[in-house]
Amino acid sequence: MKSALMLVDLQNDFCHGGALAVHDADAVINVANRAIELCKVHEMAIIATQDWHPDDHGSFAVNAGTEPWTTGELNGLSQVWWPVHCVQEQPGAAFHPQLEKQSLDFVVRKGQNSGIDSYSAFFDNGHRAATPLHHWLKGNQINRLIVMGLATDYCVKFTVLDALDMGYQVALLEEGCRGVNLSPNDSQQAIEQMQQAGARLITLSELA
Numbered sequence: 643m644k645s646a647l648m649l650v651d652l653q654n655d656f657c658h659g660g661a662l663a664v665h666d667a668d669a670v671i672n673v674a675n676r677a678i679e680l681c682k683v684h685e686m687a688i689i690a691t692q693d694w695h696p697d698d699h700g701s702f703a704v705n706a707g708t709e710p711w712t713t714g715e716l717n718g719l720s721q722v723w724w725p726v727h728c729v730q731e732q733p734g735a736a737f738h739p740q741l742e743k744q745s746l747d748f749v750v751r752k753g754q755n756s757g758i759d760s761y762s763a764f765f766d767n768g769h770r771a772a773t774p775l776h777h778w779l780k781g782n783q784i785n786r787l788i789v790m791g792l793a794t795d796y797c798v799k800f801t802v803l804d805a806l807d808m809g810y811q812v813a814l815l816e817e818g819c820r821g822v823n824l825s826p827n828d829s830q831q832a833i834e835q836m837q838q839a840g841a842r843l844i845t846l847s848e849l850a
């Protein structure tokens with residue numbers, strides 16, 4: 643069986659100046675490019691996810707008539723209300739300009755359904771619909787994932803927990819992750835939760 647590098651949501655809106663900018667997010671682009679280089683040496687597949695919302699998405703505070711960064715409920719699921727971000731085809735949804743995009747073997751888009759948010763690269767938040775990711779990984783005999791990206795406490799966390807649940811081996815490249823931290827410890831707690839569920843923490847030097 644084979645391994646893949648999964649780069650989660652390295653998009654402009656999560657980086658400096660973006661609509662949902664994550665603190666120090668731009669620092670992970672160099673980590674991603676270095677990881678791409680090292681993983682390609684080992685002939686691993688390189689996968690990226692893209693948060694890809696229609697402009698009427700239900701997670702946008704403005705569409706819910708609420709304030710960004712507060713929480714509520716969207717169609718029966720608890721929901722953080724976000725600023726408008728990663729709207730399909732808009733510059734904010736594009737990959738960071740410095741990311742080595744030509745190395746990507748597969749791109750998974752998520753969050754297209756207005757009625758439900760979608761943090762994991764595998765399923766929406768209600769586990770109602772699957773993305774093409776699992777099918778693609780199976781078709782390519784991949785059962786080990788190296789995961790990094792944005793944001794630690796949302797899309798990275800739910801992607802890793804779903805992957806472990808589905809039987810993938812997961813290594814988390816911690817230096818390539820940054821979090822939203824609505825509460826100051828959210829990212830640290832997310833990392834502990836991922837470890838407790840079976841994720842191993844690795845560093846770039848272990849990929850060399």
Ligand code: VGL
Pocket residue numbers: 651656693724761792793794795796797798
């Ligand atoms: C994300 C909040 C809203 C993420 C996506 O990529 O972690 N966070 N949409």
Ligand code: ZN
Pocket residue numbers: 693695701724727728753
């Ligand atoms: Zn989103």
